Amino acid sequence: MVVCALEEAGLRYDLKLINILAGEQLKDDYKAVSPLGKVPAAVIDGKPLTENSAILTFVARSAPESAVLPNVGLDPWVQAEAQSGLSFCGGTLHPQIRGLMAPQRLTTGDQFSPIREKSTQLAHQSFTFADRRIADRGWWIGSWSIVDVYLNWAFSAALRAGFDGASFPALLGLSQRLTAEKASFRRMMEIDARALVELGL
């Protein structure tokens, strides 16, 4: 998401790849930037910033004319709806997706299937809400914003983890719409694809 936001904002940035599967997020030099070893993290004017929602909001406010988060700083209601979407993706969906992808990270025991099952139920509720919203409004806040890219990331990650997305047509169509309508999304996808090759994944 952050790469898409930076591309949309037209801001200059250097990208450093972190191979989570190889545990690079747990190395001391990365933890100096992101103390909990979470990705993404940004270094802005030498200062570290973590949490997707904060980084995306910072990018949006650094390019207020861009569409990253439209009207941010101008219309308090639109700003709150966008914040609600970012929090929904980061705070509600992300842990549910972790339960689908890596249930072993959520228990000290060895029973993973109940965690995956409960996470599937919760993700189903969350995606039902999100699918209805996208079907009704087109985009999360009614016009495109980075929230739609975050939502698409969450849904795609759930599908990769084996979640059955067949009953969410609006979310199933999101990736295609983003590809068709947003150059910044296409650039992010190209950068992602190159990164996977570079990391040998």
Ligand SMILES: N[C@@H](CCC(=O)N[C@@H](CS)C(=O)NCC(=O)O)C(=O)O
């Ligand atoms: N609340 C954080 C969550 C970030 C997060 O969990 N990122 C995952 C990658 S999608 C991660 O860092 N996984 C590596 C790990 O937890 O060790 C945010 O929204 O930025």
